[in-house]
Each structure stands twice: as structure tokens, then as C-alpha cells.
Amino acid sequence: MFQLLPALSLLSTSVYRDTPGYVDPADNGGASLAYLLSPTYPPGQREPLNIIISGKSDPAVLEDQINNGGLKNYFLSLNFSTNCFSAKDVTAVQVANLGDGNGDRNQTEVMRYNFGNADNGACTEVIDGGNHFRYWRQNGSDANTGAVFIASSYEFPLDKSHDIVPNGYNLGRDYIVGNITKSTVPTLDLTQDGARYSGATSYGGYTYNTTINYVSGLLSNTSIGINHNATVEIPGVTNAVDGLVAVFEVSITGRPDGTTASPANSRSMSASATTSGGSEDGTPTTYAPSLAFMYTITGMILTIALGQQGW
Numbered sequence: 009m010f011q012l013l014p015a016l017s018l019l020s021t022s023v024y025r026d027t028p029g030y031v032d033p034a035d036n037g038g039a040s041l042a043y044l045l046s047p048t049y050p051p052g053q054r055e056p057l058n059i060i061i062s063g064k065s066d067p068a069v070l071e072d073q074i075n076n077g078g079l080k081n082y083f084l085s086l087n088f089s090t091n092c093f094s095a096k097d098v099t100a101v102q103v104a105n106l107g108d109g110n111g112d113r114n115q116t117e118v119m120r121y122n123f124g125n126a127d128n129g130a131c132t133e134v135i136d137g138g139n140h141f142r143y144w145r146q147n148g149s150d151a152n153t154g155a156v157f158i159a160s161s162y163e164f165p166l167d168k169s170h171d172i173v174p175n176g177y178n179l180g181r182d183y184i185v186g187n188i189t190k191s192t193v194p195t196l197d198l199t200q201d202g203a204r205y206s207g208a209t210s211y212g213g214y215t216y217n218t219t220i221n222y223v224s225g226l227l228s229n230t231s232i233g234i235n236h237n238a239t240v241e242i243p244g245v246t247n248a249v250d251g252l253v254a255v256f257e258v259s260i261t262g263r264p265d266g267t268t269a270s271p272a273n274s275r276s277m278s279a280s281a282t283t284s285g286g287s288e289d290g291t292p293t294t295y296a297p298s299l300a301f302m303y304t305i306t307g308m309i310l311t312i313a314l315g316q317q318g319w
């Protein structure tokens with residue numbers, strides 16, 4: 009029995025490795041496009057799911073939690089925080105069907121670029137604009153890959169009603185990749201052939217290695233039917249959606265002293281032999297209660313001022 013266990017885990021790992029770590033939502037009635045619950049013009053415009061965190065990533069990263077190096081801690085390593093305090097309540101809800109048998113599901117959460125300030129930087133993004141994303145987990149019983157599907161876009165400031173900047177879907181994706189690799193992704197020169205990158209990020213004592221593989225076939229290279237398409241496409245230069253999805257495979261290559269990988273993490277533990285360096289230490293900073301209070305008040309004022317506006 010004891011000798012069987014390693015054999016069994018080897019078997020499940022090798023089955024896992026043969027798949028890309030996600031299932032194309034369109035294979036089973038879904039789509040790599042989210043729709044909005046609020047009205048669009050024309051009606052029914054959608055937004056691209058342009059990043060996937062593959063189910064082949066470290067199982068700890070695929071857990072939607074901040075502890076144990078989980079997804080929220082990984083997002084913090086990318087300088088993305090949960091929404092700005094009470095402003096969360098009025099963030100527009102988007103819906104996606106990942107073809108996993110769960111049907112239409114509201115976004116799990118919205119994450120906002122925090123400019124390196126984990127505590128309240130997301131409020132800066134709400135006011136000044138910037139990168140943000142919604143995400144969904146492919147965890148229904150028909151395709152329980154554990155993959156995380158992300159719809160990223162770069163938005164204008166609040167006083168421009170949070171419209172998406174020109175090329176803002178493709179750029180939202182590529183700024184995240186560029187932040188991981190510390191070098192600008194040549195968005196307008198990407199081809200269907202599939203660029204590959206990798207980089208290290210860290211937060212809270214955890215270091216992550218993300219390998220990135222651009223894939224085509226999940227999204228169309230088009231502006232038709234895409235939300236804000238008239239202003240996001242750059243005529244003659246790029247469609248609102250260039251048809252590429254950046255697939256991330258994330259491993260944990262460093263963890264705080266005294267913590268260990270869970271037994272399920274055998275694949276990522278072997279990857280930790282190739283540890284990389286050169287990442288910032290993302291130790292959480294503390295902030296004074298008065299500042300927290302100020303941001304809460306700001307959030308409340310925003311909440312009242314904005315009503316159901318789509319941000």
C-alpha cells in the first residue's frame with residue numbers, strides 16, 4: 009500500500025501534464041468572452057477572457073485564498089489587490105460560462121492594480137484609472153481543471169467613466185506579462201505563433217515562477233461584438249481583441265521559512281530546484297487607522313456618487 013502511493017501520484021501527474029491545464033469553454037457551450045449585466049451599446053457586447061492561469065500550476069496557487077501562497081497572494085505579487093473598500097459593492101458584475109457545467113457564473117472578484125501599495129493602492133486605480141481584471145474558476149464537474157480565467161483591461165480614470173483605453177484589452181493582458189518579465193511585451197507585433205516568456209515575482213515570503221505562453225484559437229482576432237469596440241480598436245492598427253490568450257503556468261519556487269508545500273505539490277516541489285532570484289520583497293506594509301478611515305470614507309463617497317456605473 010505504501011509503495012502504491014507514489015505510483016498513483018505519478019499517474020495522476022502524468023495525465024495532468026498531457027493537457028494544457030484548461031478546457032476551451034467553447035467545447036462545451038461556453039465562451040472565452042464575458043458579458044455584462046449592465047446595458048452595453050449596442051446590447052450584448054462582451055469582454056475577452058485574455059489570460060488563463062493553467063490548472064497545471066502549483067495547486068496552492070489555484071486555491072482562492074491569501075494564505076499558503078494562494079491565488080490572492082499570487083495576485084499581490086503582481087501588484088493587484090482586491091477592490092477598493094466599500095467601492096466593491098457597486099463594481100459592475102460580469103458573467104462567464106467556462107463550459108465546465110456550472111453555466112453562467114458571476115465573476116469571483118475584481119482585482120485592481122495597486123501601484124505597489126497593497127493596502128489602498130486599488131483606490132488609486134479606481135480614481136486615476138489603470139489595469140484591472142475580473143476572474144472565474146473552471147471548477148465545475150464537467151471540466152474541473154482548476155484553471156483561473158481572467159478578463160483584464162486598462163481603463164480610463166473615473167472622470168472619464170472608466171471607459172477602456174485604446175487597445176486596452178490587449179494592453180491590460182500584456183502589462184501584466186510585462187510586469188512579470190520586467191520588460192515590455194511588443195503588443196502590436198505579437199503573432200498567432202505564440203510568444204513565450206517567464207519571470208519571477210514574490211509577495212509575503214512566497215516566490216513564484218510564471219511561464220507564459222500566448223495561444224490562439226480561444227478568442228477571435230476581431231472588434232465585432234466587443235464592448236467599447238469603437239474606441240478600443242485602433243483602425244488599421246489593431247482589433248479590439250487580437251485573438252491571443254496568455255496562458256500562465258505558475259510554480260512556487262520559494263516560501264517562508266517553516267512552511268512546506270502540501271503533499272499534492274510534488275510537481276511544483278521538483279520545479280523548485282530551478283529557483284530564480286531577483287525579486288522584490290513584498291512584505292505587507294501597515295497603515296495608520298486614520299488613513300484606513302479616510303479611504304473608507306472615500307469609498308463610501310464614491311459608492312454614493314457612482315450608483316450603478318460600470319466600473
Ligand SMILES: *[C@@H]1O[C@H](CO)[C@@H](O)[C@H](O)[C@H]1NC(C)=O
Binds near residue numbers: 045101114
Ligand atoms: C450575480 O450578480 C448580480 C448583480 O450583483 C446579482 O443580482 C445576482 O444575484 C448574482 N448571482 C449569483 C448567482 O450570485
Ligand SMILES: *[C@@H]1O[C@H](CO)[C@@H](O)[C@H](O)[C@H]1NC(C)=O
Binds near residue numbers: 086087123125187
Ligand atoms: C510592484 O510594485 C513595486 C513598487 O512599485 C515594484 O518595485 C515591483 O517591481 C512591482 N512588481 C511587479 C511584478 O510589477
Ligand SMILES: *[C@@H]1O[C@H](CO)[C@@H](O)[C@H](O)[C@H]1NC(C)=O
Binds near residue numbers: 116
Ligand atoms: C468554484 O470556485 C468558486 C469561486 O472561487 C467557488 O465559490 C466554488 O465554491 C467553487 N466550486 C467548487 C465545486 O469548488
Ligand SMILES: *[C@@H]1O[C@H](CO)[C@@H](O)[C@H](O)[C@H]1NC(C)=O
Binds near residue numbers: 138
Ligand atoms: C506594468 O504595469 C503597469 C500598470 O498596468 C504599466 O503601466 C506598465 O507599463 C507595466 N510594465 C511593463 C514593463 O509592461
Ligand SMILES: *[C@@H]1O[C@H](CO)[C@@H](O)[C@H](O)[C@H]1NC(C)=O
Binds near residue numbers: 199251
Ligand atoms: C489580427 O488581424 C489583423 C488584421 O485584421 C492583423 O493585422 C493582425 O496581425 C492580427 N493579429 C494577430 C495577433 O494575429
Ligand SMILES: *[C@@H]1O[C@H](CO)[C@@H](O)[C@H](O)[C@H]1NC(C)=O
Binds near residue numbers: 218219
Ligand atoms: C521558470 O521556470 C522555467 C521552467 O522551469 C524556466 O525555464 C525559467 O527559466 C524560469 N524562469 C525564471 C524567471 O526563473
Ligand SMILES: *[C@@H]1O[C@H](CO)[C@@H](O)[C@H](O)[C@H]1NC(C)=O
Binds near residue numbers: 234241
Ligand atoms: C462593434 O460590434 C458591433 C456588433 O456588436 C458591430 O455592429 C460594430 O460594427 C462593431 N464596431 C467596430 C468598430 O468594430
